[in-house]
Amino acid sequence: QSVLTQPPSVSAAPGQTVTISCSGSSSNIGNNYVSWYQQFPGTAPKLLIYDSGSRPSGIPDRFSGSKSDTSATLGITGLQTGDEADYYCGTWDTSLNAAVFGGGTKLTVL
Amino acid sequence: QVHLVQSGAEVKKPGASVKVSCKTSGFTFTSYGISWVRQAPGQGLEWVGWVSGYNGATNYAQNFRGRVTMTIDTPTTTAYMELRSLTPDDTAVYYCARDRSSSARENWGQGTLVTVSS
Numbered sequence: 014q015s016v017l018t019q020p021p022s023v024s025a026a027p028g029q030t031v032t033i034s035c036s037g038s039s040s041n042i043g044n045n046y047v048s049w050y051q052q053f054p055g056t057a058p059k060l061l062i063y064d065s066g067s068r069p070s071g072i073p074d075r076f077s078g079s080k081s082d083t084s085a086t087l088g089i090t091g092l093q094t095g096d097e098a099d100y101y102c103g104t105w106d107t108s109l110n111a112a113v114f115g116g117g118t119k120l121t122v123l
Numbered sequence: 124q125v126h127l128v129q130s131g132a133e134v135k136k137p138g139a140s141v142k143v144s145c146k147t148s149g150f151t152f153t154s155y156g157i158s159w160v161r162q163a164p165g166q167g168l169e170w171v172g173w174v175s176g177y178n179g180a181t182n183y184a185q186n187f188r189g190r191v192t193m194t195i196d197t198p199t200t201t202a203y204m205e206l207r208s209l210t211p212d213d214t215a216v217y218y219c220a221r222d223r224s225s226s227a228r229e230n231w232g233q234g235t236l237v238t239v240s241s
Contacts, residue, residue, distance in 0.1 A: 015167060045225070050228075057233055057234050058218070058228070059231070060229050063223055063227035069229065103168070112160075112170040
């Protein structure tokens with residue numbers, strides 16, 4: 014049972030926009046920054062978003078992040094078949110004194 | 124550029140211990156922390172703990188306290204994670220990652236598969 018809640022799957026057509034939600038509580042998302050990761054099968058996760066809405070160098074601006082209260086959202090515009098992957102949200106939980114992740118969302122580009 | 128290169132796959136029997144290494148390069152090791160994250164087959168990410176590259180201070184997830192030890196070797200810029208009293212439930216890919224902050228793991232190793240089976 015993950016501390017952060019994500020939908021198991023989302024899907025959209027190429028070129029469309031998709032959003033992935035991540036729900037938490039005041040002890041984690043509510044008072045800490047959120048990060049997002051992309052993971053292809055058999056490979057390590059890759060940081061897409063940090064500090065809730067900032068992109069590391071090299072991450073296209075098709076990927077965006079936002080946070081409101083105890084929830085966060087990853088947005089992907091101009092979907093490409095190459096975006097098919099698992100996406101995870103993460104943050105720090107002040108009560109647990111631990112990093113926590115969502116259960117992951119599988120994105121299918123139809 | 125930043126690189127984290129982990130040791131190879133391990134097969135262990137229940138009750139044994141495993142020690143995974145994470146050789147880093149391309150950044151000032153003493154300025155960052157290293158997190159360890161595991162992923163069981165077909166499952167999500169689980170944070171195991173963190174070790175400071177500055178002074179070796181540690182913070183372990185509750186589920187692993189008493190069973191895990193994370194250390195560093197500053198001259199070789201290498202981090203280590205040892206997990207003891209292994210059970211089949213510990214079968215997973217273990218990743219090391221350089222922390223950008225407490226909330227973000229910025230660069231990841233390639234992962235080390237640890238299989239626990241009798």
